[in-house]
Amino acid sequence: MRTRFAPSPTGPLHVGSVRTALFSWLAARHAGGEFVLRIEDTDQERYIPGSEALILETLQWLGLEWDEGPEVDGPHGPYIQSLRTEMYREHAEILVQRGAAYWCTCTAERLAAMRDEQRRRSEPTRYDRRCLTRQDEVDAERSAGMPAVLRLRMPDGTTEWDDLVRGAVSFDNADIDDQVLLKSDGFPTYHLAVVVDDHLMRISHVIRSDEWIPSTPKHLALYAAFEWTPPRFVHVPAVLGADGLKLSKRRGARNVLDYGEMGYLPSAIVNAMALLGWSSGSDEELFTQSQLCERFTLERIHPAPAVFDPARLDHLNGQHIRLLPAEALVEALEYHLPGSSKDTRRSLVPMLRDRMVTLADAATLADPLLHEWDWDDAIEFPPRKVDAATARAVIDACIDSVQHGGLGDLDAMRERIKAAAENTGAKPRDAFRALYVAVLGTPAGLPVLESMAFIGAERSLERLRTARQRLNVRKIPAS
RNA sequence: GCCCGCAUCGUCUAGCGGUCAGGACACCACCCUUUCAAGGUGGUAACCGGGGUUCGACUCCCCGUGCGGGUACCA
Numbered sequence: 047m048r049t050r051f052a053p054s055p056t057g058p059l060h061v062g063s064v065r066t067a068l069f070s071w072l073a074a075r076h077a078g079g080e081f082v083l084r085i086e087d088t089d090q091e092r093y094i095p096g097s098e099a100l101i102l103e104t105l106q107w108l109g110l111e112w113d114e115g116p117e118v119d120g121p122h123g124p125y126i127q128s129l130r131t132e133m134y135r136e137h138a139e140i141l142v143q144r145g146a147a148y149w150c151t152c153t154a155e156r157l158a159a160m161r162d163e164q165r166r167r168s169e170p171t172r173y174d175r176r177c178l179t180r181q182d183e184v185d186a187e188r189s190a191g192m193p194a195v196l197r198l199r200m201p202d203g204t205t206e207w208d209d210l211v212r213g214a215v216s217f218d219n220a221d222i223d224d225q226v227l228l229k230s231d232g233f234p235t236y237h238l239a240v241v242v243d244d245h246l247m248r249i250s251h252v253i254r255s256d257e258w259i260p261s262t263p264k265h266l267a268l269y270a271a272f273e274w275t276p277p278r279f280v281h282v283p284a285v286l287g288a289d290g291l292k293l294s295k296r297r298g299a300r301n302v303l304d305y306g307e308m309g310y311l312p313s314a315i316v317n318a319m320a321l322l323g324w325s326s327g328s329d330e331e332l333f334t335q336s337q338l339c340e341r342f343t344l345e346r347i348h349p350a351p352a353v354f355d356p357a358r359l360d361h362l363n364g365q366h367i368r369l370l371p372a373e374a375l376v377e378a379l380e381y382h383l384p385g386s387s388k389d390t391r392r393s394l395v396p397m398l399r400d401r402m403v404t405l406a407d408a409a410t411l412a413d414p415l416l417h418e419w420d421w422d423d424a425i426e427f428p429p430r431k432v433d434a435a436t437a438r439a440v441i442d443a444c445i446d447s448v449q450h451g452g453l454g455d456l457d458a459m460r461e462r463i464k465a466a467a468e469n470t471g472a473k474p475r476d477a478f479r480a481l482y483v484a485v486l487g488t489p490a491g492l493p494v495l496e497s498m499a500f501i502g503a504e505r506s507l508e509r510l511r512t513a514r515q516r517l518n519v520r521k522i523p524a525s
Numbered sequence: 526g527c528c529c530g531c532a533u534c535g536u537c538u539a540g541c542g543g544u545c546a547g548g549a550c551a552c553c554a555c556c557c558u559u560u561c562a563a564g565g566u567g568g569u570a571a572c573c574g575g576g577g578u579u580c581g582a583c584u585c586c587c588c589g590u591g592c593g594g595g596u597a598c599c600a
Contacts, residue, residue: 054600089599154598161596170527171596195598212530221528221596229598236600260529260595283531284593292593318537321549325538329548348538351593355536358550368563400563411561429560460559467559478559490561 047079048250051105051112052240054086055097059104060299061354062255062285062292065319069282070253071110072320072342082247083115085126086240088233104302108312109335114247122247127239134234137242137272138196138227146271147227150177151187151194172223173197196228198237198264198271205263210251210280211347217263225264237261241268249277251344256281280344283323284351293354309382309404310359314366318359322352332365360403367402375399382408386416393500397492414486415500421487427516429479429489436472437480438517443467444481445510453499453506460495484513 051067053059059067074081083105085098102116114120124130141147150173161171177184178199188194200223206216227238234242244252259281269276284292293299305315317333325348326333326341333341370378376391379398382405383391394415398408413419421427428437443466447459467477479489485497485506498506 052600056600086600092599150598157597165526168526172527193598215529217529223596226598231598233598235598240600255594256530257594257600281530286593288536290592321537323537325548327539329539331537331549350531352538353536355550358537361550364563401561403562463559474559476560482560486560488560492561494559 047074047077048248049074049253050082050084050249052084052086053101056092057094057097057295058100058301060293064302065285065322066255066282067110068319072338073344075339076342080113083112087128088239108316134238134242141271144271147196147198148178149184149194150197151184151192170221193230195226195230197224198227200224201267205266207279210278210344211349222263237264241265244277245274251278251280253280256283282347283349285322286351286353309406310363311366314363317362323348364403378405379408382406397496411492415497419487425487427483429483431476432480434517436470436477439466439470440477440480441484441510441514448503448507453503456495485509
């Protein structure tokens with residue numbers, strides 16, 4: 047099996063396009079075949095400088111390495127269409143010779159008027175073949191320098207193919223336009239280029255998004271005209287946003303690389319994308335890359351479009367974070383805890399790992415341990431369900447415990463504080479919240495006692511005393 | 526307008542004529558617990574509508590409806 051991903055360099059990749067790339071990659075890896083990357087830059091007007099590099103970076107980051115393509119030599123190169131224009135012209139010539147294509151000098155205005163008229167008459171919009179019946183004149187016009195395009199002469203009859211995810215799909219050729227193959231600037235259109243490239247690159251399975259279904263008959267007509275065996279077609283469903291509309295750049299679909307910035311793991315993103323339109327058939331849903339390669343088959347792709355659910359990604363990201371060996375997490379956290387030492391991260395990881403949804407959460411969670419923080423009025427202290435007397439008792443017990451026992455025996459300390467809380471009649475779970483606020487500035491955070499051990503006795507005592515002081519200040523006007 | 530595709534809980538999905546329609550996310554409750562998480566247990570929640578076919582339809586067929594896509598010298 048040979049599959050390919052053929053993006054056009056018109057901007058960064060979003061989840062929708064990368065999901066198609068992932069399916070192609072997985073199919074190839076599962077079968078032990080090759081995955082090729084090809085850049086389809088035949089439209090110089092839509093080209094966005096730098097996006098090609100972005101595409102390569104995205105694929106590399108996700109671990110979807112290609113066997114042939116840009117930066118990787120292969121026997122079927124070059125893998126950038128703008129470098130292959132000569133091949134397209136040669137093949138176009140074959141089509142002309144065989145009568146499968148013809149030149150056309152119709153102006154954009156005429157074409158537009160023609161379509162308006164067809165629409166008015168409830169007919170399918172397609173080229174009326176005016177130039178087909180006057181090829182001699184067209185030849186003369188061309189040699190006089192008039193711009194011309196080469197059109198596919200769509201054969202009569204019907205076109206049918208067995209799509210790997212849709213089953214039998216068929217079209218009446220009469221509804222299909224005589225597609226432009228060579229633009230007047232000499233560049234091929236997508237339709238000519240894909241067919242020529244997929245054939246020359248020996249692609250066995252064309253895996254692409256289902257918006258290509260209507261143009262597949264054109265491609266099949268081309269394969270027939272060249273007398274080539276067509277590949278299997280695999281049209282995968284669209285990925286929709288929460289609004290039910292197809293993900294697209296112009297609707298603000300996120301650059302996949304941004305997810306890295308936000309603290310998502312490549313393995314989690316890959317896992318989440320694989321589950322969009324594909325299922326293993328079992329109840330398992332948490333997969334590593336290699337497990338996916340093992341189980342993925344094109345036949346199990348679900349044909350309906352899928353809504354991308356960020357909550358699902360969040361969940362999977364947490365799972366993948368917990369799947370990571372501690373030392374790998376220490377590495378992964380470097381970006382999100384800038385300036386932290388490896389040792390610092392090593393002691394933070396046990397506290398962080400069960401509490402992170404994204405790696406970026408580490409920064410928020412660890413902040414009170416890495417920096418001093420200031421009290422402000424937004425901090426409720428003592429916190430809900432804790433009265434001042436309990437807060438005082440708990441903090442005093444904690445201070446005393448640190449002063450006398452240090453931070454070596456957290457268990458003993460915990461018991462000591464619990465006892466103090468129970469003395470005041472409070473539930474330990476509530477009372478402890480006062481301690482959290484005192485040390486971390488928030489009632490919800492990393493384990494306090496461990497946090498204190500991390501910041502050390504001196505800083506701990508300092509924070510506890512400040513909090514204790516605050517209780518006194520409050521107490522005065524109250525009594 | 527014309528053409529094509531799709532249709533199971535809110536979301537992702539399993540199902541391939543006979544199931545109490547299963548799982549996961551999210552949500553709710555409880556348990557565990559030094560907070561919050563993580564983890565565990567349980568719960569709420571779905572076959573778009575109408576006709577057929579069949580002893581029997583979520584499943585097969587037709588028609589609607591809804592949604593998506595195509596209809597370019599864009600991919």
